[in-house]
Amino acid sequence: MRTVSTAPADPGRSVLAVDVTAGGCFLVALLAERFMLDPVPSGDAVAAVLAGVLLAVAVALRRRLPFPAFLVSAAALCLEALATPASWLSPYANLLVVFSVARHGSRRQAWLALAGTVVCIGVYFTARDDVQRLTQPLGVLVVWLSMWAVGYAMARRQEEQRTIRRLDRERAVAVERARIARELHDLIGHTVNLMLVQAGASRRLLDRDPARARELLTALEGSGRDALTELDRVLGVLGDTAPADGDRLDRLPDLVRRVSEAGLLTTLDIGAEVRGLPDSLSLTAYRIVQEGLTNALRHAGARHAWVTVRHEDGWLDIIVRDDGRGAAGGYRAGRGLLGIGERAAMFDGTVTHGPGPGGFGLHCRLRS
Incomplete structure (x- = not known):
């Protein structure tokens, strides 16, 4: 007999699997660029491979650990700029991680990453000896900051939606509590007042009109039974287990x-x-x-x-x-x-x- 699991898949694992696959694909593409399309000098190969591996790890962890992934990608990009020839693919990995930390990190992490991005871009272009015009680093800075802003705006929008959903849930709970309070007040308040009146009248008539007192006590007993029946009905309705009452x-x-x-x-x-x-x-x-x-x-x-x-x-x-x-x-x-x-x-x-x-x-x- 085969057992089939009906448990829903863990979305966190699915996201991590996608990101690890993306990191692996990036590493393969980067190594192909560095050693086949535009080979680096043999003396720079170790630094190039190390920078590529660090960038691949950052891509793989960009949603699970956004801020550490940003730090790793920034360090890898600076290492590449200081120790190897320029790669056209590596900066885009850092760009993706910058977006991810703004999108998935906390507010504090996002703002720290913004400052780190400016520093990283400054180090990257300062270490390069092939920068011809100032507009090149400024253009890169604008693109990177724009991606950060898009990610940050998406995160704040998601945060706002979560807040709205939480408030809606709290409002629904408050409405339900008010409904329960009304039902119980209407039921118990009416019945208890009725029973108090009957009990008081029975006590006053007990000596001078025993027959009438017995009638009131019988009515009091009936009120108690009615209260229990009504309470069962109300609790059943609140639990969605009772049929319609007509x-x-x-x-x-x-x-x-x-x-x-x-x-x-x-x-x-x-x-x-x-x-x-x-x-x-x-x-x-x-x-x-x-x-x-x-x-x-x-x-x-x-x-x-x-x-x-x-x-x-x-x-x-x-x-x-x-x-x-x-x-x-x-x-x-x-x-x-x-x-x-x-x-x-x-x-x-x-x-x-x-x-x-x-x-x-x-x-x-x-x-x-």
Whole structure:
């Protein structure tokens, strides 16, 4: 039985293999130039071969070790200029390495290589006795600096793209955390408040109305089971393991029933036209109603609440009102209302909330 590896190839090895091949080809071409096309004197052969080998090594390592490769190529070029006749091929190896250190090295290495390039070119042409005009080294300097600038610009562009990708990942994580926080707040905040109200009412009625207290305790038990079921669903959705939950607005009657059993008599008025809305919009509408009723439970003195849901002209209107006196200590938008604003913004919606005549009101408009 043959085992086939499915692991992806290491891109670093592929790059190194290409560069080593390029270095070998360069060495073969340079030796052919130095000993066949334009033979060097026998006394200079050792220096010519040594310079060629160093340049080939620099080409082979130019992306793996860019700055050491630059130092090796600069030393080889200076050695060639001082000890052997000029080669037309050797400077191009150094040019390639100059580009590579600007492209693949750090910023500090790139700037050090720039200074080293100027020095290397100065040494190279100072050692030559066949330079006729000053324009020759100046022209070479312009070409070398241009290649350095191209490599440096490419490196900075890649660095900028990496930064953008990192910021995008961080933004995605922040958005996901906010989504998880909203889901857990809407679920746990509503259910815990409901259970607290039921538990408090049961305690007060335990002596004078045991039957009613038992009813509230039964409702409290049901709220706990519903909370566990809902928590499992939310965690499943966050883990991408749960199936679609269907039209969440269909569950509003159950929500209204639980709130009414907790002591806040709630009336639901939902239009038939809201059926068939996208799951994401339906879930958002459900969470908004849930948060509105949770706030109504917390408002001092609230005994009745009214929920209205309508869909017409491409807009879903959600209205939650109660007859309470508002939050104790004055009105202040909390995490839940801020979460409603964030949910509405996902559908180009608007949110209006605050105390008014007769109680507290919440009105959301979501584009469908």
